[in-house]
Amino acid sequence: MKRNGRPIIPKKTIYRLSIYLRCLARLRENGIGTVSSEALAKAAGVKSTQLRKDLAYFGTFGTRGLGYDVSELSQKISGELGTAQLQPVVLVGVGHLGLALLSYRGFEKEGFEIIAAFDTEPNRKREKKIAQPILGIREMPAFVAEHAVKMAILSVPVAVAQETVNALIKSGVMGILNFAPIVLAVPEDVMVNNVNLAIELENLSYFIQG
Amino acid sequence: MKRNGRPIIPKKTIYRLSIYLRCLARLRENGIGTVSSEALAKAAGVKSTQLRKDLAYFGTFGTRGLGYDVSELSQKISGELGTAQLQPVVLVGVGHLGLALLSYRGFEKEGFEIIAAFDTEPNRKREKKIAQPILGIREMPAFVAEHAVKMAILSVPVAVAQETVNALIKSGVMGILNFAPIVLAVPEDVMVNNVNLAIELENLSYFIQG
DNA sequence: AAGTGTTTGTGAAATGTTTCACAAGAAATT
């Protein structure tokens, strides 16, 4: 299926592309130049046919009888995901979790940089020193607009989550990584990814009962 | 479809049951005693037919023409998910993220209690005081076995993630909430839920370009 | 250069999930 020229790639496939990218990175670190769909799929925890189907959505990069060139495939997936260039991100809500996320060094490696954080009490004393500036929530709209920030991490209390999202969207944010345990109402063209740790635990709890 | 007497409920349905449970909790807080599938579905961000199908997997609880009793439905879903009683959980890896998770007060409300944390350097000075004991990683096997812990949160560095999981499983852990950006190899009867923040951001990044 | 062995790419089949359409049941109204 296609829409405006580009094929429509399933959400799940996009998710797996990210996983493949990480596996490829590790292969490259180990100096491995070529990999078969079988081997890469195993590393990613999927079936090899699924890996090939996933790649087929946006091109054909392999060599039959040999496999895929690790560097080339990395680049192609990176390009498709749009993580080739560094993306600015803001974080809103600097509580326990927000502070931990600001300290987390895993984003930069993947092409994202938290350039600022916002909180209702930016000067409240925190037990940890961090590199990014913490600004008042009132400064958020201007900052986001000025720096053309398109993505935000939301770690505010549930009570203010919806109003915070409204403000972010008004300022131009299109994608939100939401840690507040609430279903946010957003326009169709805005995307929300929810991370709810309690739900993940509940999920585990169910399936290990059998 | 059924297996050993119980119907097989899709993973996605289980996930949504957790969401319904949260929506119901909020309704109850607001003193609302009855809710229609239409209203609850809207609050949960799904279609009403889907909500009814989800519930139909394990029973029929509604009253036609009226809707569902909020308290009763909460109990039924809780019972199905197995979150009726408090579940002990351990956390392994007390770095930035682990520390934040230990401070997170959202688990208890949902029926989970982090009863202890483990780290290779339990006495390393940390900038935050927390309630749970931090023990050496060597004490983990005995502790987990003794307290019959079935679930663990894994926030260790990638390099030691697999060996840590092996040890946890050996001690009797059946469910793992994994924050390490790596695909863990586990036996069939052990369940892993991965939380990978970089992937979530990458995902957003892709869809807001479209 | 021919033959053998691998591995990709892809229609088709199988499986899984969501949505539709509507009968059936209960409440509310007249």
Add this chain to the structure above:
DNA sequence: AATTTCTTGTGAAACATTTCACAAACACTT
């Protein structure tokens, strides 16, 4: 008590995703 209104529960249809099966393409060996 009959009628209308509302809402559930569910088989069937539509849609989406995964897996299968195998031809095509290339590498490697002899």
